[in-house]
Amino acid sequence: MGGIRGELGATWVILTKEIRVEWRSREVWFTGVFFSLLLAVLFLFGLATDAQGSRGVGPGVLWIGVVFLASIAFGRSFVREHETRCLDALRLVPSVCGPLFWGKCLGNGLVLFSMELVLVWLVAAIFPLPGWSLWPALLWVLLLGTLGLCSLGTVISAALARFRLREVLLPLVLYPLIIPLLIGGVKATGALVEGEMSAYWDWANLVVAFDAVFLVLSRWLFGKVIEAVE
Template identity: 40%
Template sequence: MALLSNTAVLLGKELRTEFRSRELLTTTVVFILTIVVLFSFTFDPSVNESRRFGPGLLWLAFLFAASLMLQPCFLREQTNDTLSALRLSVNDPFAIFLAKLAANTLFLLLTQVLLLPVFSILYNVPVLGAFPQLILVMFMGSLGLSVTGTALSAISAQARMRELLLPLLLLPLLTPVLIASTEATASLLVLNPIMPWKWLGFLLGFDVVFLTALWLFGEYLLEE
């Protein structure tokens, strides 16, 4: 219970500081919109090409956005050494990770929901027909990005060349999430959408494995 209540308190703090500063969300939304618009100008895809390549472009944009969004996740705790204050206050350091990954998942999902109509218009791909299923895929994909990204953000925050280190570690490790999310999204953007259970199962497995690893070893990532 202490873990859940601490997580809820910390999640409240993450949301309050972000909605007060709007640093991450604004930057990420602008960045991801720019990428999607640039892709559409560069390729000028037809409807069929959009259905074929759109999901890949979309998830690549999400991946870049995630690496941008996840970077400051632990870095901003270093400004005033607030991470030490959190570690002194919580019984289970996993609460710190849980709150951060919940906030990151929420921010990513929000960015994706904002982006989806823009993608639909620019690439001429209707998304309303499979909107709830798309949200589920995006949630599972975002969770995968956040679990891995939050852990790596904790590691890279303590390293030299941290700005380079996170994308270098994150992008290869997230290749399975990118493939599964792209395939799952592609299944939902065809003329007759089908629920991609196989890929959703894969994403669930990825999320569970990394979440368990974070629960087991997260404490060591926060140590000096």
């Protein structure tokens, strides 16, 4: 494998592998979508007591749902690799670290975003979210949030994959780290609900900045994590 072309090719192979594995088993997607439905119903009974009571909670419910879905998606990501010993085989490929990170990150991102598309529709059915005309903006900020979440989630799930208590530790480690993304996402969605486009762009741009920092940091630390789990 040599140069940028080789890296891109390897990333593509890992990304398509991720999608193929998920497409064949659908274990994360189906459980995630059903979980979204349950979450929407629970929030319906828990929060939407009347039309006045549910005002303003839509963005919060949506983003909390996204965070929960993310822990479902990332929980399986590297555990599956260890169970099938795929990581041992991948490590035989020279300089696989970069392609592995980007392939995993994008694969997780695609699966998570596809689940979010169902979640956002369910939440919009129950709580006030922006009107249809603003959905491209809503999906844009969801996509940005998902990118940041995936970069962090990929590293953390790789780091904890060999730990006995990984299912418990993953949310404990991930949730405090994603607080800036969560604040940005909730505020941007809230601004959309209120129709304040300038505030929306302010927050969306902040999420872009967070994504950039998280991607660079995650890419660097992913190498250290892969070194450790060898």
